[in-house]
Amino acid sequence: MKLRLQHSIEREKLIVSNEQEVLRVHYRAARTLANQTLPFSACTVLLDAEVYSVPLDAQSDDSKTSVRDRFNARQFMSWLQDVDDKFDKLKTCLLMRQQHEAAALNAVQRLEWQLKLQELDPATYKSISIYEIQEFYVPLVDVNDDFELTPI
Numbered sequence: 001m002k003l004r005l006q007h008s009i010e011r012e013k014l015i016v017s018n019e020q021e022v023l024r025v026h027y028r029a030a031r032t033l034a035n036q037t038l039p040f041s042a043c044t045v046l047l048d049a050e051v052y053s054v055p056l057d058a059q060s061d062d063s064k065t066s067v068r069d070r071f072n073a074r075q076f077m078s079w080l081q082d083v084d085d086k087f088d089k090l091k092t093c094l095l096m097r098q099q100h101e102a103a104a105l106n107a108v109q110r111l112e113w114q115l116k117l118q119e120l121d122p123a124t125y126k127s128i129s130i131y132e133i134q135e136f137y138v139p140l141v142d143v144n145d146d147f148e149l150t151p152i
Contacts, residue, residue, distance in 0.1 A: 018087045018149045032071040102141035109138045
């Protein structure tokens with residue numbers, strides 16, 4: 001049950017991370033469309049406040065903006081596709097790891113079941129294999145691999 005709960009939490013965290021990343025892309029697109037500069041973070045302000053930092057010239061900002069900074073729908077779709085590709089890869093890795101964890105937990109629990117049987121009645125269960133133990137006694141954790149990253 002703990003593993004099932006942990007897997008559910010990990011899937012929900014992945015879904016929320018995907019939603020946050022899509023929101024960041026939409027915010028970036030709106031900021032680019034409005035021709036706004038990147039807002040300062042607290043770390044940037046603290047870095048500029050240091051005594052030894054060299055101030056940037058105003059002309060270096062003008063040279064950064066060019067014709068290539070124009071925003072279009074194709075660029076926006078490219079950003080969204082990059083996010084989808086990134087999270088599809090993360091979803092695949094997450095599912096493979098969860099299936100591996102479920103199989104490993106099942107093997108450990110079957111081994112513990114086998115050892116307990118041999119401890120209780122060594123004569124009867126001396127040569128029992130872990131594969132002879134029915135799944136009814138040691139169930140395999142079901143990994144839900146058909147969840148959507150962007151539930152609508």
